[in-house]
Amino acid sequence: MNTYLPVKKSQAFLVENVPLFIKNSKNEFVLYKSENIKLDRDLYDDESLPDLFICQEDKEIAAAEIQEALNIELYHHIRSKGLYRVKAILNEIVKEALLNPCEGGLEYLPETIELLFDSYTGESHVLKNLADIANKNYSLAEHSTNVMIFTMNYGIFSGLSEERTKQLSLSALLHDIGKTQIPDKVSAANHQLSEEEFIQHKKHTALGYDLIRQSGKFDESIALGALEHHERLDGSGYPMGITKVSAEGQIIGIVDDFEYLSFREKSYRKAKKPFDAMSVIKNELMNDGKFSKDIFIDFCRSMG
Ligand SMILES: [Fe+2]
Ligand SMILES: [Fe+2]
Incomplete structure (x- = not known):
């Protein structure tokens, strides 16, 4: 039946x-x-x-078709410069992709990245405005979209090649995809996680890596962003506690922290102003050596 x-x-x-x-x-x-x-x-x-x-x-056919059609809508709104609609459609594209990662949902994401890259290279202020159109409540799609936008902005600003910037942006878009595999009460929690919940939360990294690999669509570097964005250079991160972290993990790690601190409000803490969010990251860099100084400086400049 x-x-x-x-x-x-x-x-x-x-x-x-x-x-x-x-x-x-x-x-x-x-x-x-x-x-x-x-x-x-x-x-x-x-x-x-x-x-x-x-x-x-x-x-599977429907999911791919919806993604393709949303990309066409995205293209039209980019052309008519309706930033609110662009952001809304982007969120919808990402939401759909995260809902159906193994069933055609990821197939058209490179096209989405391509469209944004082609439209906004040299328009850093537009990219940042696009990220600013955000609701402070936690939404995986919105957080992922913003991390992707800031990563793209960083790549363009730092003079990375077009191919590398697109690759990093895609990895950023998918960095938390593993959260779709852990219970909502943990992934979308508005309270400070208990020890047990935090153990579950940490699994989103490896789960995301596996999902991206299993989709068969992308190479290892895209999946590394998911696996290593919570690793820190002083070995204090997770899931492996390594000190040699891939560039994907390091870049997305900084952008992810920034987005989370400055955009996502929780019942137990207010969202920070961008400058204050940067200061938190800077302190962790200076005091503990958690992040790369060069990447942090470039990221700050890209946001300046
Ligand atoms: Fe994460
Ligand atoms: Fe994240």
């Missing part, structure tokens, strides 16, 4: 290559539109569109 999965109303318009179904009064799934037909946005508003479903076996 077929299993059916609900489709978000906003995304029903993006699905063309798979059939959509509705549930009738007897709870049976009935064909609503066949494949190769797209719902016409002009004919519906959110109220008039019924609850729609796809067949489980079509999930």
